[in-house]
Amino acid sequence: MGTTHLEPVQEPKYWHLKTVLNEALDSEFAVGEVLPNERELAARFGVARATLRQALEQLELEGRLQRRRGVGTTVAPPRMGVSIGPAQGSWPGAAGDAWRTVGCVEAPAPAAVARLLGEDPDSAADAGTLVHTVRRVRMMHGQAVATELLYVPRTSVPGLPETLSPATHPRAVLRELNRLDLESEDRAVELGSARAEDAKQLERLPGAPVLVVTTRYVAAGRVVAVAVATYRADTCRLTFGDTGSMEITHHDGAEQRQAS
Amino acid sequence: MGTTHLEPVQEPKYWHLKTVLNEALDSEFAVGEVLPNERELAARFGVARATLRQALEQLELEGRLQRRRGVGTTVAPPRMGVSIGPAQGSWPGAAGDAWRTVGCVEAPAPAAVARLLGEDPDSAADAGTLVHTVRRVRMMHGQAVATELLYVPRTSVPGLPETLSPATHPRAVLRELNRLDLESEDRAVELGSARAEDAKQLERLPGAPVLVVTTRYVAAGRVVAVAVATYRADTCRLTFGDTGSMEITHHDGAEQRQAS
DNA sequence: TAGTGGTCTAGACCACGCT
DNA sequence: GCGTGGTCTAGACCACTAA
Structure with missing residues (x-):
């Protein structure tokens, strides 16, 4: 990466950058x-820091870079493939999955x-049903990749006692849920930005792009x-389907060297 | 939306905004x-235009707003649910789907x-297989919501003649493809930014967030x-699963009035 | 041509992680 | 305390759309 000043083009600078x-x-x-810091890079390319940042932002969005305040900008590893239903026992609480209940x-x-x-929209308007709300975090390679809020109406798990200790409560809900036999699952995926609470658990800033x-x-x-699960959009590629053979974690890039 | 100057908080201004x-x-x-223009809004909230824009950018990312250069910022309708296989004849070229071959x-x-x-990675390195590359656009409610590049190796459709006219070519490829009986599909979803070519067909600027x-x-x-399909992340919610009953296009917001 | 959002600048200060 | 990325400002000019 030389001291390449940009030749004049009629393409936004940040895009070319x-x-x-x-x-x-x-x-x-x-x-x-780790890359040189932003002030250094901006100077090297002869642009304002804000312009340089616009380029870095996009590269982070695409999972090429990772930026951490107080630390620096590093080259991100290829996105990891995380399996989303119906395979791999994703029925909440199934043994061996990588979810941690919090x-x-x-x-x-x-x-x-x-x-x-x-629910009937009208009845829901004035009095929402009581639901057990289980918060979970999905770990992968020692990193938090998703947070989830699992809503289970009381009527779905009638076998539960009235009062439960905070310690046993989530486990009990998940256990009861697993007794039912799952018929099917509907899923939707959309882009969102991390709420403050989720952001913290995903070790990102609020507003970070997530796949909901x-x-x-x-x-x-x-x-x-x-x-409702919230996946880090920068580090995750969601995989669907039978085999999971698309889980290959390799990338285009020429050499795949490893930093010390 | 009054002339509410922001009270001093220890939360980023753009976030509060x-x-x-x-x-x-x-x-x-x-x-x-249509909202008031950016200079007007910035003045009204007592912030710099850049700060106001940071808030608008996020709201657009979340599908709440739509901004068009030369026109203005408008309130976006709720995201539309677009069905992604295996249902709804998504096997490319199936009759009645909303894809337009371009x-x-x-x-x-x-x-x-x-x-x-x-492919064997080595053989692919020096000589990639010849593939038919069909470019398609998915329309919904009269709007382009996705572009797709469909790659079909020649070996998958041996029945095809050597030379084809540009007009009949794509149709022929899709027809041959439909003769095969589909066993299964693997899928992956990740966040990306629109390349120049895709952006144009989606009526967005290059770099716009997309779901790949x-x-x-x-x-x-x-x-x-x-x-490889590229969906507008601002206007689309991808739906998976059997029934498609999650296709309800309604939103949280209080009233759902309609502008003239 | 007037008005919109998009790009860009050159500064300033802040919050955080390290050491 | 020092260096990093994150936030914010007050301007300027450009590209596009629509009247």
């Missing part, structure tokens, strides 16, 4: 390596969730649970 | 309505595609085709 950096990343940097409360369902549960996966679990003809 | 605007959008604006060439497969097709859906079609134990 992005291309140049992308190529430099492929050919001159190893995964995990809490559970019992509260009225938010309006949006009530609608997904197939909404799942409805159907058993015995009824929606028995709804999950 | 986003919250305020989001609420105003729910309560004081109808879908399709071109077709025969060329060596790019390295990334060759890998997805299950990569599909591998398997028939007779082999990968017979690979599709």
Whole structure:
């Protein structure tokens, strides 16, 4: 990455800059390596820092870079493929999955969730059903890749005792849920930005781009649970389907060296 | 939306601004309505235009706003649910789907595609297989929501004549493809930014956020085709699963009035 | 041609991670 | 405390759309 000042083009500077950096990343940097700091880079390319940042932002969005305040900008490893249903025992709480339960409360369902549960919109308006709300975090390669809120109406798990200790509560809900036999799952994926709470658990700043996966679990003809999972969009590629053979984690880039 | 100057908080201004605007959008604006211009809004909230823009950018990312150069900023309708296989005859070219074919060439497969097709990485390095490359656009409600490049190796459609006119070529490829019986599909979804070419067809600026859906079609134990589809992330919610009953296009917001 | 959003600049200060 | 990325400002000019 030389002191290449940009030749005048009729293409936004930040766009051209992005291309140049992308190529430099492929050919001159190893995964995990730290780039020069933003002031340095901006000077080297002869642009304002804000312009340089616009290019870096996009590269981070595309999963090529990782930036951390107080630390620096590093070359990101290829996105990891995370398997989303129906395979790999994603039925919440199945043994061996990579979810870690971090809490559970019992509260009225938010309006949006009530609608997904197939409530009558009117009745949901004034009094949402009581739902067990389990918060979980999905770990992969020692990193938090997703947070999830799992909503289970009390009516879905009638076998539960009235009062539960915070320690056993989530486990009990998941256990009861696994007793039901799952008929099907509906899923939707959309782009969102991390709310403050999620951002913290994903070790990102609020507003970071995330992929929101909404799942409805159907058993015995009824929606028995709804999950809203928030995946880091920068580091994750969501994989669907039977085999999981697309889980190959390799990338285009020329050499795949490793930083010390 | 009053002349509410922001009270001093220890939260980024643009973040707070986003919250305020989001609420105003729910309560004081109808879908399709145009907002005051950026200079006006910035003045009204007592912030620099760049700061105001940071808030607007996020709201656009979340599908709440739509901005068009030379026109203005309007309140976006709720995201539309677009169905992604395996239902709804998504096997390319099936009758009645909303894809419009815009071109077709025969060329060596790019390295990334060759890998997805299950090629030997070494042989792919020096000589990619010849593939038919069909470019399609997915329309919904009269709007382009996705572009797709469908890669079909010549070996997958041996029945095809050597030379084809540009007009009949794509149709012929799709027809041959439909003769095979599809065994399964692998899919992956990740965040990307629109390349110049895609952006144009999606009526967005280059770099706009998109959801990239990569599909591998398997028939007779082999990968017979690979599709890379690029969906507008601002206007689309991708839906997966059996019923498509999550296709409800309604949103949280209080009233859902309609602009004139 | 007037008005919009998009790009760009050259500064300043802040919050955070390290050491 | 020092260096990093994150936020913010107050300008300027450009590219596009529509009247």
